């Protein structure tokens with residue numbers, strides 16, 4: 001059920017991205033006034049075309065690192081959701097200084113400004129990647145030791161720690177969401193994420209090289225991720241202040257080989273090459289009981305349905321313009337941030 005957020009004005013920082021362009025629409029559906037602050041670092045303004053004429057939607061282009069831009073965007077809002085970051089290990093490795101500035105320093109600066117601006121709620125989107133390598137015969141929960149395997153995860157953990165350490169001192173109710181790897185359609189499709197990449201490559205008849213095929217990862221549909229944010233914004237503050245919630249579904253955890261096998265149910269004659277020894281050693285399964293028990297949240301989508309839908313879409317000629325390294329469809333090359 002969609003909560004009623006008609007008394008809220010929500011700033012989505014990074015709202016033109018893969019998650020943000022879906023979340024912003026869902027917040028409008030919930031009755032909120034929505035502002036997006038985004039620097040459009042991948043020339044991704046097209047992801048907001050469908051929202052620009054909505055009477056409760058506003059957009060400003062600006063850098064999270066810039067205090068004046070953030071102050072202007074956040075003033076008068078009730079809630080701030082932080083999505084903006086260099087998202088994923090490859091892009092953080094490519095731009096390590098930027099990753100530290102944006103993902104860590106600017107996120108901390110934003111957090112520390114919010115109480116002074118009268119913002120009541122802050123949702124920080126972190127990642128299950130923070131669990132890194134965790135014996136996949138057991139499930140990592142919110143109290144499990146974090147084991148980051150990348151600069152991306154290190155920057156996310158640094159902000160988590162800051163938000164949690166400040167939780168009892170600030171009037172803004174801060175919550176950390178550790179989200180599983182996302183899949184699903186969005187105005188800014190990302191074909192650098194495992195489920196979508198594997199499925200699109202196979203449906204397009206391209207050879208797929210899969211590293212470390214038997215490593216596990218949890219997955220979360222971008223609509224379910226958005227529902228989790230809405231659930232947190234709607235929850236009584238005492239249930240979410242200074243809390244961490246894993247976001248995903250216990251039944252939606254797969255090895256890469258399982259994802260390939262799912263796509264192969266819909267694609268004949270595919271060429272798949274399995275190799276060992278990638279630079280990404282992550283291997284973990286996650287428990288999602290806390291968000292279900294405390295907030296009553298449940299995922300509604302499944303990878304199996306999405307894979308079939310994406311194969312049909314690719315075969316129907318949607319996404320014919322996807323090229324390797326295209327910044328519109330993945331976090332490869334930053335066009336606007338220095």
Ligand SMILES: NC(=O)c1ccc[n+]([C@@H]2O[C@H](COP(=O)([O-])OP(=O)(O)OC[C@H]3O[C@@H](n4cnc5c(N)ncnc54)[C@H](O)[C@@H]3O)[C@@H](O)[C@H]2O)c1
Nearest residue numbers: 014016017018019038039040041063064083084179181182
């Ligand atoms: N996509 C996933 O699988 C996934 C999984 C777990 C967590 N998350 C988290 O969700 C959030 C959103 O991820 P996404 O997949 O939508 O990423 P994305 O790269 O598609 O979107 C990020 C957005 O932030 C903007 N941005 C980047 N740096 C900025 C800056 N300095 N100032 C202003 N705007 C800036 C970009 O232009 C882009 O629109 C991230 O914080 C990510 O860590 C994503």
